[in-house]
Amino acid sequence: xxxxxxxxxxxxxxxxxxxxxxxxxxxxxxxxxxxxxxxxxxxxxxxxxxxxxxxxxxxxxxxxxxxxxxxxxxxxxxxxxxxxxxxxxxxxxxxxxxxxxxxxxxxxxxxxxxxxxxxxxxxxxxxxxxxxxxxxxxxxxxxxxxxxxxxxxxxxxxxxxxxxxxxxxxxxxxxxxxxxxxxxxxxxxxxxxxxxxxxxxxxxxxxxxxxxxxxxxxxxxxxxxxxxxxxxxxxxxxxxxxxxxxxxxxxxx
Amino acid sequence: xxxxxxxxxxxxxxxxxxxxxxxxxxxxxxxxxxxxxxxxxxxxxxxxxxxxxxxxxxxxxxxxxxxxxxxxxxxxxxxxxxxxxxxxxxxxxxxxxxxxxxxxxxxxxxxxxxxxxxxxxxxxxxxxxxxxxxxxxxxxxxxxxxxxxxxxxxxxxxxxxxxxxxxxxxxxxxxxxxxxxxxxxxxxxxxxxxxxxxxxxxxxxxxxxxxxxxxxxxxxxxxxxxxxxxxxxxxxxxxxxxxxxxxxxxxxxxxxxxxxxxxxxxxxxxxxxxxxxxxxxxxxxx
Numbered sequence: 001x002x003x004x005x006x007x008x009x010x011x012x013x014x015x016x017x018x019x020x021x022x023x024x025x026x027x028x029x030x031x032x033x034x035x036x037x038x039x040x041x042x043x044x045x046x047x048x049x050x051x052x053x054x055x056x057x058x059x060x061x062x063x064x065x066x067x068x069x070x071x072x073x074x075x076x077x078x079x080x081x082x083x084x085x086x087x088x089x090x091x092x093x094x095x096x097x098x099x100x101x102x103x104x105x106x107x108x109x110x111x112x113x114x115x116x117x118x119x120x121x122x123x124x125x126x127x128x129x130x131x132x133x134x135x136x137x138x139x140x141x142x143x144x145x146x147x148x149x150x151x152x153x154x155x156x157x158x159x160x161x162x163x164x165x166x167x168x169x170x171x172x173x174x175x176x177x178x179x180x181x182x183x184x185x186x187x188x189x190x191x192x193x194x195x196x197x198x199x200x201x202x203x204x205x206x207x208x209x210x211x212x213x214x215x216x217x218x219x220x221x222x223x224x225x226x227x228x229x230x231x232x233x234x235x236x237x238x239x240x241x242x243x244x245x246x247x248x249x250x251x252x253x
Numbered sequence: 254x255x256x257x258x259x260x261x262x263x264x265x266x267x268x269x270x271x272x273x274x275x276x277x278x279x280x281x282x283x284x285x286x287x288x289x290x291x292x293x294x295x296x297x298x299x300x301x302x303x304x305x306x307x308x309x310x311x312x313x314x315x316x317x318x319x320x321x322x323x324x325x326x327x328x329x330x331x332x333x334x335x336x337x338x339x340x341x342x343x344x345x346x347x348x349x350x351x352x353x354x355x356x357x358x359x360x361x362x363x364x365x366x367x368x369x370x371x372x373x374x375x376x377x378x379x380x381x382x383x384x385x386x387x388x389x390x391x392x393x394x395x396x397x398x399x400x401x402x403x404x405x406x407x408x409x410x411x412x413x414x415x416x417x418x419x420x421x422x423x424x425x426x427x428x429x430x431x432x433x434x435x436x437x438x439x440x441x442x443x444x445x446x447x448x449x450x451x452x453x454x455x456x457x458x459x460x461x462x463x464x465x466x467x468x469x470x471x472x473x474x475x476x477x478x479x480x481x482x483x484x485x486x487x488x489x490x491x492x493x494x495x496x497x498x499x500x501x502x503x504x505x506x507x508x509x510x511x512x513x514x515x516x517x518x519x520x521x522x523x524x525x526x527x528x529x530x531x532x533x534x535x536x537x538x539x
Contacts, residue, residue, distance in 0.1 A: 156350070213359075227358050
């Protein structure tokens, strides 16, 4: 899988941070850009994100995420800037549309916030294994293990289902169905009947997985039976302090 | 020790028994292969041993199954899991983690094994399954045979006395299948784990198992040591199992009064048998 949210192994200081601290950090970064109205602050949050990704040596991935967010935001930016009608008109456009100074500032702030808030999530998932996130949620936040297991199982099943779907499509292609058609509606019509076999085989796989988990004592598990420990270290406390400082600054600005 | 006494089972909604009056006794440390045509109830028998029948798969249940002294009717599958570990044919769906280490940890954590013991049990299991080098690998990057060994490691980490496998090599090539059986033999001879395995590759099974139990649609057709069972070609033919050709050959030679020894289980054995016949030696007369 070459998804933008996959784990990238590494040994950097960011990788070694406590998973819970990484979650809190990314949440803090998100919250701070919504608390502040200063575009300079929000832009600096984006810069912080990029710096963190460089420290974690996952800059290439972050750049990809950043570029795809820019693409998406451009569309939102255009819609947003044309919708705000208050403020001084900077530019008149045909069809009675115009761009105002307020609209420009608001839209810029809007998309910078969007980008700044989305990047930490991708960064956290790039440098933390999902199973570590699940374990820490169970051990530190007392999340019931069943929910944590559902989280990791769901992530594990995504590639399984996609290969299952690829298998079904290949079987149909071998019987002469042409999925390469450019006609979107036709493609949908061809794909819809495949949902039933996919659903059935998926349910069967999930059941197999449930039985296998049950036979290995899934129902016996207590809250404190985790083997891996996630102690807080000095670096974790300093990261939390920095995060708190950032949120305080965001409130002041 | 597994004791199956007069077991009859019919799934809810089915119009025929999946198992009919099965009586089977598997002593500790045995290596038993279960064969039979499809629909004979091989999978149901494994489910009856690990308690999925009648706890997970409901139906009409008569008779008694005692696993390590525990009645499977009175103990749930997770209570039985300490005595009996199960490995299934579908390799992908029985694995629940992304990393090999986490997969082995899963059962150990569930059974609240203490942190001190977890490390040694995990190392032992990975070594016994023959995959000590795969501990930190991502499961999706492994081959089918390696994944099946991970499944075996995660089961034996719980130190069950019995391991039940339902067509563990169903999705594997001949070489990987043989490796799985070599691992099972190690477990059986070195660590005394009782192995019960349902398998379609009969030649392979005959080479590794000590005893065979042949199921047919009307019940247990025959049971005994591998060579004993292979001697009863007529019974095997009647049940419709795929008989190894070397055993068929031995049967034909016996009919013609040319050979009376133990039926061979591989091509080398068959070669020796033919050479004996050609020399006119019937040294291993019954």
